[in-house]
Amino acid sequence: MEPNLQSxxxxxxKKLRNVITASSVGTLIEWYDFYIFGSLxxxxxxxxxxxxxxxxxxxxxxxxxxxxxxxxPFGALFFGxxxxxxxxxYTFLVTLVLMGGSTFAIGLVxxxxxxxxxxxxLVLLLRLLQGxxxxxxxxxxxxxxxxxxxKNKRGFYTSFIQTTAxxxxxxxxxxxxxxxxxxxxxxxxxxGWRIPFILSSLLVVVSIVIRMKMQESxxxxxxxxxxxxxxxxxxxxxxxxxxxKMVLLALFGATAGQGVIWYTGQFYALSFIQKVMxxxxxxxNYIIAIGLLIATPFFIIFGGWSDKIGRKGIxxxxxxxxxxxxxxxxxxMYAITDLTKKQEITAQTKTDINSARPNSTSSTTLRTYSDxxxxxxxxxxxxxxxxxxxxxxxxxxxxxxxWLLIAxxxxxxxxxxxxxxxxxxxxxxxxxxxIRYTSMSLPYHIGNGVFGGLTPFxxxxxxxxxxxxxxxxxxxxxxxxxxxxxxxxxxxxxxxxGGLEN
Amino acid sequence: xxxxxxxxxxxFLLLGIALAFYLPYNAINRLGSSTATxxxxxxxxxxxxxxxxxxxxxxLFGYYAFKGEYRESN
Numbered sequence: 001m002e003p004n005l006q007s008x009x010x011x012x013x014k015k016l017r018n019v020i021t022a023s024s025v026g027t028l029i030e031w032y033d034f035y036i037f038g039s040l041x042x043x044x045x046x047x048x049x050x051x052x053x054x055x056x057x058x059x060x061x062x063x064x065x066x067x068x069x070x071x072x073p074f075g076a077l078f079f080g081x082x083x084x085x086x087x088x089x090y091t092f093l094v095t096l097v098l099m100g101g102s103t104f105a106i107g108l109v110x111x112x113x114x115x116x117x118x119x120x121x122l123v124l125l126l127r128l129l130q131g132x133x134x135x136x137x138x139x140x141x142x143x144x145x146x147x148x149x150x151k152n153k154r155g156f157y158t159s160f161i162q163t164t165a166x167x168x169x170x171x172x173x174x175x176x177x178x179x180x181x182x183x184x185x186x187x188x189x190x191x192g193w194r195i196p197f198i199l200s201s202l203l204v205v206v207s208i209v210i211r212m213k214m215q216e217s218x219x220x221x222x223x224x225x226x227x228x229x230x231x232x233x234x235x236x237x238x239x240x241x242x243x244x245k246m247v248l249l250a251l252f253g254a255t256a257g258q259g260v261i262w263y264t265g266q267f268y269a270l271s272f273i274q275k276v277m278x279x280x281x282x283x284x285n286y287i288i289a290i291g292l293l294i295a296t297p298f299f300i301i302f303g304g305w306s307d308k309i310g311r312k313g314i315x316x317x318x319x320x321x322x323x324x325x326x327x328x329x330x331x332x333m334y335a336i337t338d339l340t341k342k343q344e345i346t347a348q349t350k351t352d353i354n355s356a357r358p359n360s361t362s363s364t365t366l367r368t369y370s371d372x373x374x375x376x377x378x379x380x381x382x383x384x385x386x387x388x389x390x391x392x393x394x395x396x397x398x399x400x401x402x403w404l405l406i407a408x409x410x411x412x413x414x415x416x417x418x419x420x421x422x423x424x425x426x427x428x429x430x431x432x433x434x435i436r437y438t439s440m441s442l443p444y445h446i447g448n449g450v451f452g453g454l455t456p457f458x459x460x461x462x463x464x465x466x467x468x469x470x471x472x473x474x475x476x477x478x479x480x481x482x483x484x485x486x487x488x489x490x491x492x493x494x495x496x497x498g499g500l501e502n
Numbered sequence: 503x504x505x506x507x508x509x510x511x512x513x514f515l516l517l518g519i520a521l522a523f524y525l526p527y528n529a530i531n532r533l534g535s536s537t538a539t540x541x542x543x544x545x546x547x548x549x550x551x552x553x554x555x556x557x558x559x560x561x562l563f564g565y566y567a568f569k570g571e572y573r574e575s576n
């Protein structure tokens with residue numbers, strides 16, 4: 001039977017906590033594994049995909065796009081089907097092993113300079129396995145927790161799964177910054193980057209041990225005992241109109257908007273801070289990490305609240321706020337480092353022979369502004385004109401601007417929490433137990449992986465169009481969210497948390 | 503409300519058809535330019551491969567909405 005609050009005894013309460021911990025820790029590790037690759041993209045490029053080699057650069061682009069956009073939905077289909085046939089527990093145990101194994105292996109692959117083309121090919125294959133594993137993990141964890149949860153606490157309990165993507169990003173940033181600080185920048189770029197990958201194996205082993213002790217979801221066990229499991233979940237999910245129309249509604253009325261809001265508030269924000277505002281690397285990562293940490297509890301607050309007032313209202317409000325406030329927020333962010341609006345106090349320029357690039361000079365200019373902001377500009381010019389000049393800009397923020405930027409990031413993560421906190425409960429309630437894993441995984445990974453994952457690329461391509469402003473990249477998330485909001489408002493029924501047994 | 507759902511279904515159906523033509527047209531234009539790199543080719547091939555089925559899904563969603571599949575009584 002589906003658990004309800006009245007029947008939750010202290011021992012069942014403890015069991016529920018174990019279910020949430022086992023699922024959340026594993027999913028968090030999977031997100032961590034997935035994000036360290038992205039966060040270390042520049043270093044991995046230098047190690048495995050040298051830019052002056054076209055084949056290696058081609059493999060690099062393939063690794064970036066294929067893992068995020070193509071393989072994740074296939075992982076959702078492959079593991080979703082398995083989860084609906086053999087069960088949730090064993091399936092999301094397999095995804096964890098697959099993710100942990102491939103992450104660990106990336107940390108051990110010798111560089112391009114040692115084994116040539118084998119290096120980028122191996123890394124590409126391992127990255128594809130990561131994408132496949134991630135595609136299967138989330139649906140399993142969300143379904144497993146939801147099928148253990150009492151009806152009136154489902155939003156609250158599944159919201160712990162929802163915090164894992166953000167915490168996984170936070171953990172990846174934290175481990176990278178700590179490792180970089182411990183071994184030094186040069187050692188980190190040379191070999192220290194391997195530590196975050198290898199460390200993953202320890203985390204995965206702990207998580208596997210915890211998950212091995214868990215039992216199969218009660219709802220799945222029940223339908224399995226009654227012989228009511230689906231023999232062909234893919235056909236049933238996408239071949240029957242009754243289910244297919246709900247898959248389409250979940251995608252276009254919820255997960256597409258959720259995906260772009262998730263990526264705008266976290267990844268595009270980081271890219272904007274580093275590339276448009278030119279904020280220094282470590283400071284920019286701290287800004288995102290602290291912003292994430294401040295807003296993360298709200299995933300649970302909104303998830304829990306959705307049990308009382310419904311999922312739809314909270315998700316749609318988050319989307320509306322994003323549409324209305326993205327541009328004002330990014331304009332405010334931009335103004336923080338807008339040099340034309342600041343009063344310069346001192347400027348100091350120093351020119352040296354550049355030791356990193358032969359036959360070139362580097363000229364460093366340091367400008368200090370009245371609010372305490374420091375602007376550093378390094379211009380590298382070749383003496384014989386053999387290479388184009390290189391300009392590097394870097395801004396170090398004073399405390400006040402630093403915290404203002406954190407607040408602006410935290411507000412964006414708050415929007416993420418509004419749409420993402422209740423969405424696991426919303427998705428599991430749309431589909432019957434026999435095809436739940438398959439049916440909810442696909443719209444989630446198309447929404448999050450494709451619509452969301454493409455946000456930085458499409459936004460950057462919009463801002464690089466002739467006559468574009470730095471804020472034009474926001475039209476992509478705004479447009480996708482607006483369509484999702486309209487569809488969600490019109491077609492999704494506002495209903496209280498329902499049963500999962502149908 | 504059922505009528506609103508139906509009319510919006512037509513809008514989504516037409517929007518989907520427009521996107522199904524616009525996306526490949528845009529890709530051909532971009533890749534036809536002399537500045538197109540191998541990275542652009544991968545990007546657009548991935549975009550077309552992944553978005554065409556999604557657009558087909560969007561058109562189907564519009565069709566279902568138009569046919570009344572999302573009516574309150576359903």
